Amino acid sequence: METLNNICLDIIDCEHKTAPIQDEGIPSIRTTDIKNGFLDFKGANKVSEETYQKWTQRLEPREYDLILAREAPVGQVGLVPKGQRVCLGQRTVLIRPNTQKIYPYYLLYLLLSREIQHEMKVRASGSTVEHLNMSDIRNLQLDDLPSLKIQKKIGDTLGNIDAKIENLRRQNETLEAIAQTLFKHWFIDFEFPDADGKPYKSSGGEMVDSAIGDIPEGWKVEKFGEYIDIQHGFNFKSEDFVDEGDIVVRMGNFLTNGGLDFNVDKTKYFKGKVDKKFILNSGDLVVVMSDVTQNGLILGNSGIIPSNNQKYLLNQRVGKVSINQVLNKTFVYYLMMTKRYKHWIKNSANSTTVLNTSPSRIGEFDFFLPSNIHLLNRFETSLHSLLKKKETNIFQIQTLTKTRDALLPKLMSGQLRVNKEK
Numbered sequence: 001m002e003t004l005n006n007i008c009l010d011i012i013d014c015e016h017k018t019a020p021i022q023d024e025g026i027p028s029i030r031t032t033d034i035k036n037g038f039l040d041f042k043g044a045n046k047v048s049e050e051t052y053q054k055w056t057q058r059l060e061p062r063e064y065d066l067i068l069a070r071e072a073p074v075g076q077v078g079l080v081p082k083g084q085r086v087c088l089g090q091r092t093v094l095i096r097p098n099t100q101k102i103y104p105y106y107l108l109y110l111l112l113s114r115e116i117q118h119e120m121k122v123r124a125s126g127s128t129v130e131h132l133n134m135s136d137i138r139n140l141q142l143d144d145l146p147s148l149k150i151q152k153k154i155g156d157t158l159g160n161i162d163a164k165i166e167n168l169r170r171q172n173e174t175l176e177a178i179a180q181t182l183f184k185h186w187f188i189d190f191e192f193p194d195a196d197g198k199p200y201k202s203s204g205g206e207m208v209d210s211a212i213g214d215i216p217e218g219w220k221v222e223k224f225g226e227y228i229d230i231q232h233g234f235n236f237k238s239e240d241f242v243d244e245g246d247i248v249v250r251m252g253n254f255l256t257n258g259g260l261d262f263n264v265d266k267t268k269y270f271k272g273k274v275d276k277k278f279i280l281n282s283g284d285l286v287v288v289m290s291d292v293t294q295n296g297l298i299l300g301n302s303g304i305i306p307s308n309n310q311k312y313l314l315n316q317r318v319g320k321v322s323i324n325q326v327l328n329k330t331f332v333y334y335l336m337m338t339k340r341y342k343h344w345i346k347n348s349a350n351s352t353t354v355l356n357t358s359p360s361r362i363g364e365f366d367f368f369l370p371s372n373i374h375l376l377n378r379f380e381t382s383l384h385s386l387l388k389k390k391e392t393n394i395f396q397i398q399t400l401t402k403t404r405d406a407l408l409p410k411l412m413s414g415q416l417r418v419n420k421e422k
Contacts, residue, residue: 002145005138007107010096012059013134014088019055021045026052030089031069031076036263037108037162039067039078043256043297045089052087059094061086064104066095068111070132075120077111079104093137103148105155110142113412146414153418154411161404168393168400169261175390176258179383183334186379187368190216193378211366218371225363228332229322230287232359233314234278236270245271246311249280249318251298254288258337259390260303263401270313278314282307285329287336287362290317291355299355300345300362302336304329306394319359326373330380330387335367 005011019028025046027033033040047055061067061080069076071091080086088094097104110116119140124130145151186192190207191199201207206217215221236248248268253260280286284305291299302321305312314320323332335341344365349355370376410416 002142003138004095004140004142007098007101007142007145008095009098010059010094011134011138012088012094012096014090014092014094015055016090018090019045019047019051019087022048025049026085026087028055028087028089029067029078029092031072031091033089034067034069034076034078034092036076037078037112038166039080039084039086041084047087052085055087059096061088061094062096064097064099066097066104066108066111068093068095068132068137070137071124071130074124074130074132075111075117077108079108091131093132093134095137101148102145103151103155105159106145106151107155109155109158109408110412112408114409115412116140116142150418157411157418158404158408161400161407165263165397165400165404168397172259172390172393173257175386175393179386180258180334180337182383183379184338186375187331187335187370188338188340192370192375210368212368215368216370220369220371221366222369223363224365224367225360227324227327228363230289230319230359230362231277231314231322232289233316233318233320234274235316236268236313240270240272241268242271243269245269246313248313248315249286249303249305250315251288251290251292251317254298254301254303256297256301258301258303258333260286260305260394262394262398274313280305280312280314280320283329284312285321285323285333286314287319287321288317289319289357291349299349300336300342300357302333304333306391306398308395308398310398326369328376328380330383331376341365341367 021028023046025048027041027044028047029039029044033044063080063082065080067078067080067086067088069091070093095107097107120132120136121130123136124132146154190201190205194200194203194205196203200216207214208217210221212221233249241248246269247262248270249260250268253262253267255261282305285302286305287302288298288300291297321332323329345357345362346355348361348364349357407416411418
């Protein structure tokens, strides 16, 4: 047996205070920025060069170092990529592998393995808030390691799958950004194609005053509630969740920038009977009704249930949106991703610690309805191939994730060998 400390050059705790942040600068990695072996830099806080130097005095993170979450959630770990400067946020630990003893990617997946994740959670469960002590981390017991050559093969095999998953996620982020930009161009900037195929507003299209700003002539300001209905989900309990079964669509499955994600750390499963009104169908539109952050990052966000053989269930704090025939799903989805809608939902939410919205509040939102409803269908048609590509990518991500999750325990335990040593 080995301890983590014996196969590492350094294991360094973070500063036990919050770094001053700014709009631009070097990413400061919090526990919520560590996901499935990767560090998420998009949502990370930023710090100045001066703060960075102070916060990295003991050890400056470098390529192939690992950053581990000590708390909230315990055990998440990610690898520092090449060419990326990072700073440790609160409740994180910097781990520098001794590459003479262990391959960094192998250590990454060893720490992500079910056995080690379980061990870390057991060690952390003794406190009021689950929390790993530095001694627990350093003394973490590891099985005898295979040769570096075998470690590299295993680490690279799993790493290549994760790289493909990450690439598909980034593709979908780009596709989502393109679609949101097109929606803004058509329905906020009013540059939709006119009868001659030219941008309406900049080509001299008639604009008239309305209660919420200038709109194209003939358009109307309407209330969302006249066109949609929202049904709340079922209150599944944490003890109801199992390792395999139907996916329960929860707040954590919604991405900040739009859409849904069903990767392993966000997905919960249920096996059993539920009322049919809580069963979701492929293509159903769902919306977040609650948010635990005061920034309201996902409150009101929407997503579309993928078309595959998986069964999905509607959880509490998520609503299923039913749309009448005037509007279409694509239009409603992207309307719910606009800044004006998000601002409305956040500012009309109740509570202070947890932000909540309701069907009636969403229903009060004012939006612009085109005089020619066919424009909505033209918008949906224009995005058809893009949305199809997104859906294909989601299916591939789910398939690759299942493959990775099946391979990881078998490779790490030696039950499955990549090939024999030469």
